[in-house]
Amino acid sequence: MFDEFLVGLFFAIILGAFVGAQREMKLQQNHRMDFAGFRTFTFISLLGYIIGFLSFNIIEDSSLIVFSVIGFFILTSISYYSLSIKYKNYVSETSQIVAILTFLIGILISLGKEYYYIAVVLTIVIASFLVLGTQLHTFAKNISIKEVYATMKFALISVIILPVLPNKNFGPLDFETSKNFFLNFFTESTLVQFTIFNPYQIWFLVVIISAITYVGYILIKILGTNRGLLLTGVLGGLMSSTATATSFSIDSKRLKNLSNPLAIGIVLACSIMFFRIILEVIIVNPSLVTSVLFVSLMGFVGIIISVYLIFKNKTKHVGKLEGQSPFTLKPSITFGLLFIAIIFLTQVLRIKFGDSGIYFIALISGFLDVDAITLTLSKMALENSISNFTASSGIFIAALSNTIFKGGIAYYLGSKHLSKIVMWSFFIIVFVGLFSLFLV
Numbered sequence: 359m360f361d362e363f364l365v366g367l368f369f370a371i372i373l374g375a376f377v378g379a380q381r382e383m384k385l386q387q388n389h390r391m392d393f394a395g396f397r398t399f400t401f402i403s404l405l406g407y408i409i410g411f412l413s414f415n416i417i418e419d420s421s422l423i424v425f426s427v428i429g430f431f432i433l434t435s436i437s438y439y440s441l442s443i444k445y446k447n448y449v450s451e452t453s454q455i456v457a458i459l460t461f462l463i464g465i466l467i468s469l470g471k472e473y474y475y476i477a478v479v480l481t482i483v484i485a486s487f488l489v490l491g492t493q494l495h496t497f498a499k500n501i502s503i504k505e506v507y508a509t510m511k512f513a514l515i516s517v518i519i520l521p522v523l524p525n526k527n528f529g530p531l532d533f534e535t536s537k538n539f540f541l542n543f544f545t546e547s548t549l550v551q552f553t554i555f556n557p558y559q560i561w562f563l564v565v566i567i568s569a570i571t572y573v574g575y576i577l578i579k580i581l582g583t584n585r586g587l588l589l590t591g592v593l594g595g596l597m598s599s600t601a602t603a604t605s606f607s608i609d610s611k612r613l614k615n616l617s618n619p620l621a622i623g624i625v626l627a628c629s630i631m632f633f634r635i636i637l638e639v640i641i642v643n644p645s646l647v648t649s650v651l652f653v654s655l656m657g658f659v660g661i662i663i664s665v666y667l668i669f670k671n672k673t674k675h676v677g678k679l680e681g682q683s684p685f686t687l688k689p690s691i692t693f694g695l696l697f698i699a700i701i702f703l704t705q706v707l708r709i710k711f712g713d714s715g716i717y718f719i720a721l722i723s724g725f726l727d728v729d730a731i732t733l734t735l736s737k738m739a740l741e742n743s744i745s746n747f748t749a750s751s752g753i754f755i756a757a758l759s760n761t762i763f764k765g766g767i768a769y770y771l772g773s774k775h776l777s778k779i780v781m782w783s784f785f786i787i788v789f790v791g792l793f794s795l796f797l798v
Contacts, residue, residue, distance in 0.1 A: 374403025406464020595630025
């Protein structure tokens with residue numbers, strides 16, 4: 359128990375100090391008094407941890423935690439009231455709220471090592487919001503009313519629809535009209551194999567993909583696209599690597615002096631796509647991750663190539679990434695329909711041609727949208743409709759076809775200099791991906 363106590367103590371001190379360091383820097387920048395700084399936040403996390411450890415391991419009475427949280431909340435409220443009276447321009451409650459969260463993080467650590475990861479993630483999220491405070495205010499000022507309304511509609515529809523959708527598979531036999539129609543052409547045993555459409559899972563995946571896109575768009579709004587080549591390429595990959603390749607290729611003919619940074623931006627965006635594939639597999643079917651890890655190898659190779667090109671060209675600036683606002687339902691619904699179509703076609707080809715049919719649809723759909731086929735095959739592997747090997751192979755084929763497709767975009771739409779850099783970079787990425795198959 360003593361060793362476990364020391365490990366928890368270490369985490370409580372480190373995480374408290376991590377938050378406190380940001381608050382201390384803010385104090386030094388503003389040159390004013392505040393509720394707490396570096397040392398105080400460290401002690402707050404430590405206090406939460408000790409109280410939690412005593413409650414769960416020594417006293418074994420959770421009422422101590424309840425009274426401690428209430429008491430700490432009262433303490434922070436009194437401190438805010440006192441500071442607001444003494445300093446008339448003291449209007450922010452951020453430090454007090456962060457102090458309460460830090461106290462709760464200390465208590466969370468005391469629950470045991472299985473909660474350390476959650477505590478670390480929460481600390482990073484809190485610190486990120488604190489660091490990006492100014493940028494978040496700027497984002498709030500720049501966002502349009504149209505975007506706010508569209509986002510609210512999407513959020514409401516997601517929250518309202520998702521819980522009420524049935525979480526079970528449906529097929530033609532579940533509806534009398536479709537059953538009578540399809541039985542004229544297929545046997546009942548064949549139609550049973552198409553009981554593969556799960557409304558809850560389909561909409562959930564639509565929400566997940568939209569959320570990933572939203573994150574990229576919001577970060578671009580907050581930080582801007584001229585903060586460096588690396589950030590622009592990464593965020594472009596989060597939004598849409600194909601859209602980024604198209605936009606940058608077109609810009610390279612208009613802005614020939616920016617062909618180098620635009621080419622690097624395309625390579626970066628494509629590299630991030632490979633890691634996005636891994637993220638989608640983790641969300642849908644974690645057991646498949648080990649089978650598709652070689653996809654991330656292509657992403658690492660792309661990043662290495664990008665870093666090499668950055669140092670070679672000493673590039674510091676890049677043209678703006680003009681991405682369409684994702685705060686609209688149309689792209690999400692379009693993706694949902696595409697996802698359903700790919701599920702259907704994949705099942706048809708699987709029944710007709712076996713695994714080779716899946717590989718064909720993966721090749722074709724990879725040109726259109728690598729996300730949809732990735733989610734489809736991950737879901738089918740989770741339900742044991744196909745093997746993990748078939749799913750991972752199909753995902754790999756889709757990733758390759760999508761990369762080759764973006765290379766074609768750069769070749770036909772971009773300047774000669776940009777297309778040369780992109781084509782050679784993609785050639786190396788594809789070669790490494792194919793070579794890795796022999797090692798798996």
